[in-house]
Amino acid sequence: MENNNAPLLEMRNIKKDFFGNQVLTDINLTLQAGEVLGLVGENGAGKSTLMKILFGMDVIRETGGYEGEVLIDGQEVKFSDPFDALAAGIGMVHQEFSLIPGFTAAENILLNREPTKKSIVAEAFGPRLNTLDYKEIQERSAKAIDKMGVKISGDMVISDMPVGHKQFTEIARELSKENLKLLILDEPTAVLTEKEAEALLQSIRNMAAQGISVIFITHRLQEILSVCDKVVIMRDGYVVKDSPAKDLDVPEITRWMVGRNVESAHTTEARELPDARTIMSIRKLWVDMPGEIVRNVDLDIKEGEILGIGGLAGQGKLGIPNGIMGLYEAGGTVEFDGKPIPLNNPRACLSASLAFVSEDRRGVGLLLDESLEWNVAFSAMQIQNKFLRNFGLFKWRDDGAIRAVTNKYIDELKIKCTGSRQKAKELSGGNQQKVCLAKAFALEPRFLFVAEPTRGIDVGAKALVLEALKRFNREFGVTVVVISSELEELRQTCDRIAIVSGGRIAGILPASESSEAFGTLMVSQVI
Template sequence: MQNELLKMSGVSKSFGENTVLKDINFTINKGEIVGLVGENGAGKSTLMKIIFGMSVIQETGGYNGEMIFQGKKVNFKSSFDALNAGIGMVHQEFSLIPGFKASENIVLNRESLEKSYLKEIFGDRISKINNEKNEERAKTAISHLGIDLDVNTKVEEMPVAHMQFTEIAREIERENVKLLVLDEPTAVLTEKEAEILLKTMKRLASEGIAIIFITHRLNEIMDVSDRIIVLRDGIMMSELETSKTNVDEITKLMIGREIKEKSSKKIESEKSLETILEIKNLWVDMPGEKARNINLKIRKGEILGLGGMAGQGKVGIANGIMGLYPAGGELIYKGEQLKLNTPKIPLEKGLYFVSEDRKEVGLILDENIDMNIAYPSIYIKDKFLKKKYFGLLNSIDEKEIENNTKSYIKQLEIKCMNGKQKVGELSGGNQQKVCLAKAFTINPEVLFISEPTRGIDIGAKKIVLETLKEHNKNSGMTIILTSSEIEELRSVCDRIAIVTEGKIAGILSPEDDLIEYGKLMTGVKGVKNE
């Protein structure tokens, strides 16, 4: 009890009707490293927002349960409260000032000032920063990390690893830091850099700082943590001593759901082995979803799944191929090399993309359903046009557009008044169905579709996935389906490629064990690739 630093008792959190955390109970002791793992959407981020007092928690009604820190009940109203109490956090996205030196970032807003009698009269406004003292403080903080980092280097000139260490140095330089939350700190690091960081974590723990370590790399969790907390769908599945568990057990707890509607095994001979699209050394500069080196052969007429954890690059692949973000590498489509970074080219060649970002990329919210569905086909395929004035001019065939919309409203069960209703008035799930109707209307040879069932209910999910299977079967459409839900991919795909750290970690069959998927998603080596 004397060693107890943080205690969470019965912590629950809802956003509206959506419960994201339910009855979370655990303790963290001084100098202990606790690994926090779970799939995307398991509740890890929300739990950390509560611990770090992020304003979104208070703005959405707070949370239920108790948080006790250093023996006192706390309910932080802001991150400043958490910082003052002794809790530091290093987020996935860097929060450094590029033009400032490492030392300036490390002591930012806590600078040492020169002594001056004028300060007593006029206050801090005329105080001068003591650069020498600040550099010494920064050097002391960095010395705890056990790395060689020049405090005079500007952030914009640093390698990514040094930026990460600068963030950590900034947090531990705070005099009263007792608990450090590290959110995916190794995601941007090479294997060797990650090893250094893990050693640094152990060093900090030996000095009495407790650490909550969030990562998808289960091998790292096994190497460095004392205990492991597993979340799934907002529920704390288990709290394990690291020395008494293994990667397989953790993976089962993370993703080991029963498969209620598993598709029957597809006979390989029914599917063509002809390559319709080959991706070579593809990189995509999409913020938060960078692809680094994608190599993949997509077979004609198959449904290929792209899975993996958030931020690993799976979403970037289609966005790069379709020219929405800067990309490089090679695309060979039906034997012809396609030029990258020109959105018009893949569309003209028969490739189409249903984006995960339906509001910004997929739809014109102020336009009606009819025209949202018809626009791409009108401009890319000259569909829904009729000749006027002896064939000299084209005009839009509104009747044909209306009939097309009616057929998809019925097929996809789009809940709306009629095709004249504005898309912005529809629910998110029905907007997603409009995006699908657009794609099916244009009827591309290759369809990239990203997170097609995000934010829609179970019934709507079934309709969407069944419709994808029907179009694949009836028209031979090649579909590349990107999804964060492994069970969704297993239910419709012929093969599933798992993307980890911007590369294809391996390709699995829908029949393969969930453990194999978990290993690929968490960076465990030695999994088959077919």
């Protein structure tokens, strides 16, 4: 029987470990009907794992389940898969879209729940021959779009839509489910323009007014304060703060997010390189990259250092390497080793001995259907004519050399694979990330950008990847720039850290400075 005074959702003493690594410890939270809860924390704090438990995701069950209780309306629930969660009135919009590109918005909104018309043929041969009721599809999808409060066209095909409209289609799909009580939004504004993000926040307010509860996960802290009733801050698998939103401000949330127990902070090996010359000089850099603001970046990078670039999501840190390396349109000037680097020309960067490990390893970093050998050697072969043998006028691939270099990095980076000929797509995310590093190392560059090197990989692999970057820097004198959302990692790996805020460099400090000092820079110019 439902307990009417009970909160809509209660999570009690939730614990979760993955293969002996504790990722959630004693998590408690409650959520009332029509309440908007902001869930914040750095990458790796445990937010997504907690939501996977709530949504009954397979990965939780496959890794030994969880400890603790989840209650809906005062009754304990044990979801064995997301369908159970959906039946209980919980919807979730993930970071990755799950829309069918060739279908319209309306068709996607009611996918697998399409209203059908009975026909004489179906009466005779069974319901599989019912036809779709397109008028009803239009009406029901329009109702869901109205409920959301953001105008999108139900007739538009997904592949023709701007990315923001795809995000709204996902949300409308959840709102079209009659029994929806709670909607989980995981980083919904990461791909939106400022105007679209404001529309989304308004639609969250609409949902709450209709009694739907929302759990809103975002790195954009100003959005949390403008739309949430309360804020739960996670750090290292614990809830460190649970407070009404009206009692918090951005600097305080940042401090709670990045502040560390002194015991857990690792010692950094930050070096001062007073005599190092400037190897790269960036002036007035702007970059046109969705979801990132890069307006006016001035930065000097010293030869042989490991420089970290940190900052809150969307403030510009990822835009800097993507702009310099020619993946998005950029302007301003970049000089490397005293010579200008032409912008908007990826090949010129590679020819000048720069390399880039992208944050988008599946989209930019890897040839997923090819072998590890091909992935590791391809760029070096294309750009530098490496791993080729000359036969008169002809060049052949030197398969022996390719296999040798791939095996070298499989050993060094401890890439878990069946062998150098395995396809890249068959590897786990952490091992794919290591293949991206091996590909960059094989270029033997003088300068290396690495964006989000540890995103989505487990703790053991993180340490290995960061160690490999340090070793590459120390042994070969390669200048390395690491761009990461995880401040602690930058503090453990880098010599200096530049913080980006509002599309500019807010300040540069030695990596040995306190987390609080960096946290203050992060919010110094946030717009």
